Amino acid sequence: MKESIRFTFIAFVIIVLFIGLITWPLIGLITIIVLILLIGIRDFYQKKHTILRNFPVLGHMRYLLEMISPELHQYVVESDTDGKPIDRNHRSYIYSRAKNQNKTHPFGTELDVNERNYKWMHHSIYPAKKLESPPRVKIGGASCTQPYEASLFNISAMSFGALSKNAIKALNLAAKEGGFFHDTGEGGISKYHMNGGDLVWEIGTGYFGCRSENGGFDPEKFQEKANWDQVKMIEIKISQGAKPGHGGVLPAAKNDEEIAEIRGVKPHTDVLSPPGHSTFQDAKGLLDFVEQLRFLSNGKPVGFKLSIGNREEFIEICKKMGETGIKPDFITIDGAEGGTGAAPIDFSNYVGMPWESALIFAIDTLKKFGLKDEIKVITATKIFTSFDVFKALCIGADICNSARGMMLALGCIQALKCNTNECPTGVATNDPRFVRGLVVSEKWQRVKNYHENILEDFLELLAASGCDSVDQLNRSMIYKKSGESWISYDESA
CATH class of the missing domain: 3.20.20.70 (Aldolase class I)
Structure with missing residues (x-):
């Protein structure tokens, strides 16, 4: 649902920009300025995204990079197992659980299971019943x-x-x-x-x-x-x-x-x-x-x-x-x-x-x-x-x-x-x-x-x-x- 809203928002922005370009210069310029102003006001007063709240309009560049081209971010900027002191995989893990988002991970592990620092736990073919609540x-x-x-x-x-x-x-x-x-x-x-x-x-x-x-x-x-x-x-x-x-x-x-x-x-x-x-x-x-x-x-x-x-x-x-x-x-x-x-x-x-x-x-x-x-x-x-x-x-x-x-x-x-x-x-x-x-x-x-x-x-x-x-x-x-x-x-x- 959230992703569809975001893509709808991006589509709306693209359409307005297109209208602005074909009606350039006077009407187009006014249209684009009004759009940027409305986005900035919305960003400044919304409460969910700190970056947008602190950096109206400009903050969207970070999210657009993530949404439009995750591959560009992954292969040019930083891979999922890179990033110091905390790699991208761990940051994504924390963000997803903080936001109650999808816990599953696609296509298997991205870790090198043969590297020296890899650790793993053994499991049982007879799993125990899961506890109803964590012990204290x-x-x-x-x-x-x-x-x-x-x-x-x-x-x-x-x-x-x-x-x-x-x-x-x-x-x-x-x-x-x-x-x-x-x-x-x-x-x-x-x-x-x-x-x-x-x-x-x-x-x-x-x-x-x-x-x-x-x-x-x-x-x-x-x-x-x-x-x-x-x-x-x-x-x-x-x-x-x-x-x-x-x-x-x-x-x-x-x-x-x-x-x-x-x-x-x-x-x-x-x-x-x-x-x-x-x-x-x-x-x-x-x-x-x-x-x-x-x-x-x-x-x-x-x-x-x-x-x-x-x-x-x-x-x-x-x-x-x-x-x-x-x-x-x-x-x-x-x-x-x-x-x-x-x-x-x-x-x-x-x-x-x-x-x-x-x-x-x-x-x-x-x-x-x-x-x-x-x-x-x-x-x-x-x-x-x-x-x-x-x-x-x-x-x-x-x-x-x-x-x-x-x-x-x-x-x-x-x-x-x-x-x-x-x-x-x-x-x-x-x-x-x-x-x-x-x-x-x-x-x-x-x-x-x-x-x-x-x-x-x-x-x-x-x-x-x-x-x-x-x-x-x-x-x-x-x-x-x-x-x-x-x-x-x-x-x-």
Whole structure:
């Protein structure tokens, strides 16, 4: 139906242009000008397409290229398996599920099944009955008095400031309606987060939202906000995959008065989070901080997020858990492939352990020290598809988060303008000219659809594997290339 309307619109434009040409110059020129004006007005006020709303008339060139000549786009501009950091296939996958469009794919896989990076899951000739609804995961160890039951798939950490107010509001409304959590990112809790969606409050090295005048941690400010009903869990950010050991950067162009007030910093300046925490400098200090935050939040789940670097440091943390008896309720494992709006290129390219290796190492280390049963593991790096979720759970994760997947569901087109305040879709900018294009009432539903469809697809994969419970998933179900042979993740561990 939508395609027929589009083609009718194109046909109408062509006819009017033809009439304009044959009645040229006076009547034709007026006809064409009126047509362009009407199209521009329609684009400016419609709510579904951000690009058209922000770029009336001109924005049609992008859609016309897609509709009139997809082959030109595929073979001259970008093939379906090209595009960095997220290829066109994955972007199309996310868009289709966000818009509740056709889930089927024509003519077979476009992937090279013999390449080294190809992964696949085994299936059963006796599929299990598909679960009616996705299971939820209880987070909260022995010291937690307010455990939380989380969705298998959630919104990863993205701060207000890095994302626009409309983007944050849409994400939170989607979390509310879809029953999944929304990680605030290290930028603090804004009023745009307070739309009823469950929050994981991330505490970074800048302590935004609970920051003292000298930039340190303020227990009283933390205690007040941590006990808000909407805040369900607390996450201490040690490092993130895109820039481990570097700290966050909010460019001055994005740091307006509102954001500065929320963070407790000076407006219109570059905001640099320190590379490390001032509250602790070793494993014992980290665990003491976990215990302090759990006490101040009256027993809510507290965990920490990190990108694995020096393996011995993670092992030391696990040893100290055994010695002190202090355990986080969850650990979030990020990978070197993680995304960010602004990071030095060498940090993005060469620092930190890749996601799969990091997750395997963390899971195996926790099991070695007898900690895995009590500590839930969340993972977040390039989780876009139901197979990504399936693979992560097979490796040993309990929960998956996605940041860039949720951004694409909001309407991000991977314009790579995140660090310039010029994002054309209004997702990663605070420029009101672009933010107006992101209509919250339209976009939150797309994020909700994406979440819902990912889990629906996951349940189909789970049934195809012959499993009727996520507890049955294990590494023997996922295969990868080793030399000229295929081996399971269980064999390669």
